[in-house]
Amino acid sequence: MNVFRTFALFCIALLVSQARASSEALSEEEEDTEENNSIRERERLKAEADAEQRREYPEMYGDAEQGDMIIPKEELEELKRLAKVGGHGKYRTSIFNSAYFSYGGTYGYGWIYYGLGRIPYYVTPDFKQRTAAEGNGSHTPYEIFMDAIAYIKNEVACVDFFPFEGATTPYYVLVDYGASCQAEIGCRMKSGQKLDLGPYCTFKRGTVLHEIMHVLGFYHEHTRQDRDSEVTVHLENVETSPNDRRSNFDVVSTDFVDHSPVYDCGSVMHYTHNAYSTDKFSLDTITGKTTACRNVMGQRVDFSPIDKATLAAKYGPPCPA
Numbered sequence: 001m002n003v004f005r006t007f008a009l010f011c012i013a014l015l016v017s018q019a020r021a022s023s024e025a026l027s028e029e030e031e032d033t034e035e036n037n038s039i040r041e042r043e044r045l046k047a048e049a050d051a052e053q054r055r056e057y058p059e060m061y062g063d064a065e066q067g068d069m070i071i072p073k074e075e076l077e078e079l080k081r082l083a084k085v086g087g088h089g090k091y092r093t094s095i096f097n098s099a100y101f102s103y104g105g106t107y108g109y110g111w112i113y114y115g116l117g118r119i120p121y122y123v124t125p126d127f128k129q130r131t132a133a134e135g136n137g138s139h140t141p142y143e144i145f146m147d148a149i150a151y152i153k154n155e156v157a158c159v160d161f162f163p164f165e166g167a168t169t170p171y172y173v174l175v176d177y178g179a180s181c182q183a184e185i186g187c188r189m190k191s192g193q194k195l196d197l198g199p200y201c202t203f204k205r206g207t208v209l210h211e212i213m214h215v216l217g218f219y220h221e222h223t224r225q226d227r228d229s230e231v232t233v234h235l236e237n238v239e240t241s242p243n244d245r246r247s248n249f250d251v252v253s254t255d256f257v258d259h260s261p262v263y264d265c266g267s268v269m270h271y272t273h274n275a276y277s278t279d280k281f282s283l284d285t286i287t288g289k290t291t292a293c294r295n296v297m298g299q300r301v302d303f304s305p306i307d308k309a310t311l312a313a314k315y316g317p318p319c320p321a
């Protein structure tokens with residue numbers, strides 16, 4: 001009897017222990033699933049934020065310098081070097097500092113050749129034929145570009161884009177659809193210097209204005225030498241693979257490039273808060289030091305009041321004769 005009872009108790013203990021083990025295993029499995037789900041959800045949100053940034057800021061994802069600035073690499077490197085050591089270099093792209101710059105046989109001017117702020121443009125037949133679906137859904141890229149230059153003329157009286165007129169306008173801006181959004185910086189004294197407004201680039205007028213600001217000689221606001229007074233850059237959160245984007249945050253010599261007189265978080269030339277972040281859903285790469293700065297950073301709606309004032313200070317009014 002005792003042997004039977006002992007055996008029965010042993011069996012019961014075994015069953016209980018197996019049941020407990022099985023229950024623990026089950027709960028571990030549930031935890032694993034929850035954890036996996038949470039990882040999957042996080043990856044989904046990160047991918048969504050990444051896709052959103054590529055859609056909202058197409059100018060960041062071209063092959064040019066900092067995504068959309070067509071500028072000889074050595075020229076940009078020189079401007080970065082000057083930011084560190086100061087002094088005069090080979091380049092004078094700023095129309096404030098000088099009417100012209102020269103390097104390696106290439107001569108360039110601020111937009112003064114046809115009168116300060118007068119800029120001839122030629123729109124390719126391909127750009128004109130693009131559909132509203134390739135613009136913002138209701139207007140074609142061509143209509144949006146024309147609206148943008150009319151807006152600029154209205155807001156900044158002395159910046160005037162006028163149509164290419166053949167031999168009398170040897171240096172002009174060639175507006176094309178292209179593969180991305182990109183522009184040559186300032187006047188390059190070229191026949192057909194590039195202004196490409198490709199996929200998503202005309203979805204928002206602010207993106208078109210951003211590219212036109214490059215044509216007018218402007219750089220990205222967050223690369224100003226005095227940026228640390230208004231924002232904190234978190235290089236540790238910037239992508240290093242598959243492309244190392246950290247050089248997009250290098251400062252350039254403010255003495256030689258065009259920026260507004262004061263740092264402007266709301267400039268149409270400012271990067272967004274999570275630009276090139278490794279985790280665009282939750283990690284910022286640029287943090288504004290004030291709420292006001294954070295609220296406007298990366299806007300692509302219109303020129304900011306300071307953008308307009310800066311353009312007016314450089315190009316007029318009063319408009320040059």
Ligand SMILES: [Zn+2]
Binds near residue numbers: 059214
């Ligand atoms: Zn840009």
